Amino acid sequence: MTYRTYQDKYFEARALAQSGVLKVRWTDWLAASPVPLSDQVNLTDKVEGMLLGLAVGDSLGNSSESLMPDERRNRYGYIENYLPNRHANGQCIGLPSDDTQMAFWTLEQLIANGCLEPQYLGLAFSRRRIFGIGKSVRKFLSKFKAGTSWRHSGAPSAGNGALMRIAPVLIPYLKEPSCNLWSDTLLAAHLTHDDALSNVSCVAFVDLLWKLLGMSTAPEPAWWITTFIETCECIESDQDYQPRAGHPIGFSGTLSQLLKQYVLPAIEQKRPVLEACSEWHSGAYLLETVPSALYILARHGSDPRAAILSAVNDTKDNDTIAAIVGAAVGALHGLAALPDAWIAQLSGRTEASDDGRVFELLARAGAEFKYGVSAEVQSRVPNDALKQPLIQSRDLEEDALSQGQSITVHSPTLWVKVFGMLNQSWAAIDNLPAGGVRIWFMDDHGRVFDKLDYQLRREARDALRRNGWGVADKDFIEIAGFSNSNHSWDEGGPRHYSSGQYWIY
Numbered sequence: 001m002t003y004r005t006y007q008d009k010y011f012e013a014r015a016l017a018q019s020g021v022l023k024v025r026w027t028d029w030l031a032a033s034p035v036p037l038s039d040q041v042n043l044t045d046k047v048e049g050m051l052l053g054l055a056v057g058d059s060l061g062n063s064s065e066s067l068m069p070d071e072r073r074n075r076y077g078y079i080e081n082y083l084p085n086r087h088a089n090g091q092c093i094g095l096p097s098d099d100t101q102m103a104f105w106t107l108e109q110l111i112a113n114g115c116l117e118p119q120y121l122g123l124a125f126s127r128r129r130i131f132g133i134g135k136s137v138r139k140f141l142s143k144f145k146a147g148t149s150w151r152h153s154g155a156p157s158a159g160n161g162a163l164m165r166i167a168p169v170l171i172p173y174l175k176e177p178s179c180n181l182w183s184d185t186l187l188a189a190h191l192t193h194d195d196a197l198s199n200v201s202c203v204a205f206v207d208l209l210w211k212l213l214g215m216s217t218a219p220e221p222a223w224w225i226t227t228f229i230e231t232c233e234c235i236e237s238d239q240d241y242q243p244r245a246g247h248p249i250g251f252s253g254t255l256s257q258l259l260k261q262y263v264l265p266a267i268e269q270k271r272p273v274l275e276a277c278s279e280w281h282s283g284a285y286l287l288e289t290v291p292s293a294l295y296i297l298a299r300h301g302s303d304p305r306a307a308i309l310s311a312v313n314d315t316k317d318n319d320t321i322a323a324i325v326g327a328a329v330g331a332l333h334g335l336a337a338l339p340d341a342w343i344a345q346l347s348g349r350t351e352a353s354d355d356g357r358v359f360e361l362l363a364r365a366g367a368e369f370k371y372g373v374s375a376e377v378q379s380r381v382p383n384d385a386l387k388q389p390l391i392q393s394r395d396l397e398e399d400a401l402s403q404g405q406s407i408t409v410h411s412p413t414l415w416v417k418v419f420g421m422l423n424q425s426w427a428a429i430d431n432l433p434a435g436g437v438r439i440w441f442m443d444d445h446g447r448v449f450d451k452l453d454y455q456l457r458r459e460a461r462d463a464l465r466r467n468g469w470g471v472a473d474k475d476f477i478e479i480a481g482f483s484n485s486n487h488s489w490d491e492g493g494p495r496h497y498s499s500g501q502y503w504i505y
């Protein structure tokens with residue numbers, strides 16, 4: 001049983017890991033706080049660089065995604081800028097795909113709730129259309145939208161879809177470092193990808209980003225690989241992974257073993273990126289993505305433009321690898337070191353036409369998490385955007401339930417929790433169409449103010465009892481009908497139960 005409060009991510013992640021739900025080898029490494037960042041660091045420039053580096057890398061790559069490098073070269077030449085985009089009347093502007101969208105929707109969720117909340121992050125991923133969506137995220141969405149708990153909705157996949165969007169999770173910790181950062185990283189990754197290799201890659205990459213934020217000059221080439229290996233060795237399971245397409249030939253082992261056996265020697269031999277990446281391949285599988293991204297960083301980490309362009313031109317899953325490389329060089333060198341033209345021509349969209357949204361989210365995050373906002377980012381925030389609510393209320397309910405809309409509750413059994421004289425709440429457990437059950441929570445007037453989903457009816461009943469609920473007498477109350485209430489959303493606060501704030505899991 002996990003007592004879930006905002007302060008206790010560590011205990012929640014640990015309990016999930018110990019029960020086998022969250023796939024990671026839980027060790028004391030995960031109980032150690034990251035080293036505090038010095039006051040000398042220009043966090044505004046670095047954090048903006050990290051997230052805009054991610055967006056720029058994605059946008060430079062996604063118009064020629066998934067081509068083999070030589071085929072791409074034949075078709076487009078050496079890409080140095082945004083290609084003419086058919087979604088923008090052929091203009092050469094940077095448009096987002098899933099990497100940017102899901103990273104910035106993570107940032108949006110962090111701003112909205114002040115910290116990572118996996119359930120809300122799942123909702124943020126569910127509300128809007130994702131461009132170039134991967135197979136695993138599609139699987140996650142179908143389970144999550146059908147009412148499966150966020151803990152059990154992730155696809156069993158070692159694809160790079162969690163790694164590509166993980167960078168923002170460190171933002172709430174910039175001023176208050178805590179070991180909860182590693183738990184947040186794991187919970188955010190686990191949400192969509194139920195896989196040990198994905199989890200370890202995300203933690204090792206967030207650790208790398210944190211260290212890059214604190215650095216003022218580029219590290220030695222081998223640093224990128226050895227630092228990543230050190231983290232992997234502390235928390236990776238001994239589960240062996242095999243290459244998907246037979247490269248490197250005959251390999252079977254862990255990520256850290258692959259990095260040691262193939263990537264470190266390639267650095268010593270100073271092999272060109274294209275040639276080295278052809279040995280382990282550079283697709284969306286993490287045994288390909290991680291060595292490719294790290295190798296590019298080792299070769300070009302001192303030059304953000306060269307690093308991002310190498311990822312865009314020399315790899316297959318180029319938008320995601322460029323997003324990962326872009327986040328890393330952006331964290332190291334800051335926004336000021338990214339080419340001006342790439343930032344100027346970036347649409348800043350997270351949806352089909354919300355131009356400037358990424359700048360708005362960065363401005364809000366800089367204020368919320370107190371690391372500041374640059375004049376450059378501020379100048380790109382759409383007029384009046386900061387006066388609007390962060391999330392339009394029409395977008396808030398994933399079931400598109402509007403205020404007052406009627407809800408059909410099928411269960412004849414009502415549960416009750418008495419809080420005081422004439423003060424009680426009601427609950428009912430309904431089956432969900434695609435499996436699992438949902439607990440509806442309502443007040444005396446039948447206004448449904450929250451809901452929680454469980455896989456089994458027994459789990460839902462146990463959870464209600466654990467939280468002080470009992471089955472109500474039939475004639476205790478008569479509620480005429482049920483309707484949705486967005487009341488707690490309107491006040492900007494999280495829902496009491498589904499946010500985990502007042503619920504014992």
Ligand SMILES: [Mg+2]
Pocket residue numbers: 058062097098099132319320
């Ligand atoms: Mg993409």
